[in-house]
Amino acid sequence: MQDTTREGRLAAALVEAADTLTEAFDTGDYLRRLSDHCVELLSAWAAGIMLIDDGAAVSLAASSHREEIALELLAAQHAGGPCLESYGSGRPVPPVSIRVAHAASRWPEFTERALRHGIVTTFAVPVRRRDDLLGALNVFVPTLPDHAPDGGRSELLVAQALADAAALGLQNHRTYSQFRSLAGQLQEALSSRVRIEQAKGMLAERWQVGTDEAFIALRQYARRRRLPLNLVARAVIERGMDDAELRTP
Missing domain, CATH: 1.10.10.10 (Winged helix-like DNA-binding domain superfamily/Winged helix DNA-binding domain)
Incomplete structure (x- = not known):
């Protein structure tokens, strides 16, 4: 019987995130599916993942729900945004009001585009495996941070668990591919x-x-x-x- 509780759905999402040792693995589909889990588990407006290397985005993926807008918001962060800030510090960026951030000139281009699409709140968590930072997971929320039961702390914890699972899955697949390649060469x-x-x-x-x-x-x-x-x-x-x-x- 399928578990419909939030805990059960989170557990299923974490197991799915770990299942990357397959030849049919596709990074884009994998990250899109993970973003979909974020939207579902966090009742978010949309979500997206930015993989980063040497401070520059190398891959963008977004939830199926409002995918085009989410990708636009990720791309708008080339000059600064929650993803780059979370990646740079290696720590989560707690829920922040888009209007407050825009008024404070925090991430000007990103907040301007977010306001244009009616985004209310955003937060981000690093995609990391121990000290190895791969990118960041960005979540777009339809309510203000003050309206969250615990200030959004539980949402941050769930998002971080998904991001950590994604980092582990991506690294496992990278190692698997390297060993497959080496085995083929041998x-x-x-x-x-x-x-x-x-x-x-x-x-x-x-x-x-x-x-x-x-x-x-x-x-x-x-x-x-x-x-x-x-x-x-x-x-x-x-x-x-x-x-x-x-x-x-």
Whole structure:
């Protein structure tokens, strides 16, 4: 039976955020789904995630609900905003009134656009794994901070839990992809070595020479033609190589 309580839905969202060890993983879809969980769990107007590297945004993703506007608000933070502030400090930016921030000239471009779209309040939390900061999660709320039961503290905690889970999921997938790539490289290196040994053996038997002599012929041909030795070996195995040319000094 599906748990419809907020705690149950949060637990399900955290489990989903950890499920990134798959070939079908797509970062954009993953972050969009996480933003959707924020909107659902926090009764937010919209939400978005900005991945940041060296102080500059490298990827933006927003909730399906009001996605276009949320992406616009994320993009408007290139000169300053809750995402960059949270990322820069490594700490949450508590709920702040957009009108108050605009009057104080805090994030001018961002607050101007937010007011244009009727945003009332925003807050942000860092997407982090221990000391590794990946970006920030930005939430847009339809009520003023003073109207929240505890000043928005519980919302911050839920958002931070989702952001921490996202950081863990992203790092796990990065590590998984690196190991998959390394495993593929090692497998290809092993297959290449097997092909070369097989080609050496075939030539040695066909020419009635030692395997060292056969290998020298393979290597010299590959150098003359500027071809990878592995490709030359494959051609020998597939009978696509002229013996006379191979044996040319």
